[in-house]
Amino acid sequence: MAQQSETITDRRRKTRNRIYQYLYLAEGLCTKQSVAAGLQLSLPTVHQNLAELLDEGLIRYAGELQSTGGRRARGLAVVEDARFAVGISIMEDRLRFVAADLRLQELAFKKVLCPSAMIKEDFGSVLAKELECFLDENNLNREKLLGVGIAVPAVIDPAHSRICLAPRLHLRNNRLEALTGEIPYPCFVENDATSGGYAEWFASTDLGMNVAYVSLEYGVGGAVFVNGEPYAGDNRRSGEFGHMCVEPGGLLCKCGHRGCLEAYCTAWRISDGLGLTLEQFFDGVAAHDPELEQLWEDVLCHLAIGVNNVRMALDCDVVLGGLLSQYLEPYLPRLREYVAAQNPFEDSGNYLRLC
Ligand SMILES: [Zn+2]
Incomplete structure (x- = not known):
């Protein structure tokens, strides 16, 4: 008996969720009738659920829709700040x-x-x-x-x-x-780069089903999405791009190894590490400060090696995100040239994108 009532409650909750999601994803206002038609539900079912959602302040009436005759239908929308x-x-x-x-x-x-x-x-x-x-x-x-x-x-x-x-x-x-x-x-803890990648995935409408996300923050991380789902790996360490070696015997990384991508391509290396803000660093590069230009070239070259390795391993779009990506736009053509030059299969680096 208990099991049966649970099933009914479950089903009711699912219906309510579907109706809410329909309103959330709809472009423009919905009406009771359009929800019923869109979800193939009966009008009384929709009416009952909408009444509950209105009662809880999760949706609201929002203007009237044009009607060809009779009473105008009242529009419905979700309450953003509920x-x-x-x-x-x-x-x-x-x-x-x-x-x-x-x-x-x-x-x-x-x-x-x-x-x-x-x-x-x-x-x-x-x-x-x-x-x-x-x-x-x-x-x-x-x-x-x-x-x-x-x-x-x-x-x-x-x-x-x-x-x-x-x-x-x-x-x-x-x-x-x-x-x-x-x-x-309620708390949910997740790897920072996986969170960033997921946010990018959630907000983008034009990303393919397979994407590698490389996060350039004070550290370097990443996330891999295969068929639209995060791919965690056997040990939940997939997308740890920061600790790929891009320079054997190179700069020391926080992980204790040498030559990791993270040792070369973090926001830290070109800001706090120099006693500058990121703005000051990029102003200096734009003004052709020779030392800063040389350092930035080193960052881009190692980033290109990392990106090319990701492309070789996964054969999908590579998206650069995180703090540093905000400054990369002017350098994207150069970075694409560098990655293309390393790739034996393709002449263009257009698979590389910014958040
Ligand atoms: Zn490392």
Whole structure:
């Protein structure tokens, strides 16, 4: 009996979700009739579900639609700010908080500097406290908070709730609980580059089904999507492009090895590492400062080796994302030339794109 009623509840929830998603994805306003027709549901079923969604403030009436006769139909739309989510990016020396509504519009943003934060024993409580401050400072209503997504530059094992390895945060085999234990909202922890790749995937309408995403931040990571699904690999380490060797015996990497892509192509190398901001660095390159130009050339050459290796292994579009990608547009033609020059199969580097 219990099982049967569960099934009915499940079915009802699915129908309600379908109706909400239909309204969410619709271009322009919907009506009760258009929802019923679009989902092939009966009008009373649609009416009942819409009443519940309206009652909970998840959808609203939004204007009237033109009618050829009789009463004009009232339009329906989702309420963008009915709920929101918070994203936290944990980096080696800073935390970044962002709140976004259901349409992914930014509601608030904050950067908190905290050097070597993760090494501290009480990092979990520091994180929880900073989150509460962020919510307070921006008058965000906790009752509407769906949950908190936490992006970490780490290999994560969700089955065992552990951080397996995070070279940049000096962590190995730590419990996720230490990170999220004091946060009183639903939490989801994911590798930072996988999160970035997934966001790119979610927001893009013109990406193919197979994509490699290379994230250029203070570290270098990545994610692989095959047939539109993230490909994690046997050990959840797929897309760790940052630790591909691009220069045997080269610069020392945070992981302890030499010549990794991450040792050459991070935002850190050309900003904090030089005592400059990224803006200052790229202004210097644009003004033909010889030292900065030479360093930038070195970054581009090693990036091209990395990108070409990804293309060789996966034969799909390669998308560059992360902090550094915002500055790459003027250098994309050159980078495409470099990758094409290394590729024995194709003359063009047009498979390489920016976020
Ligand atoms: Zn490395």
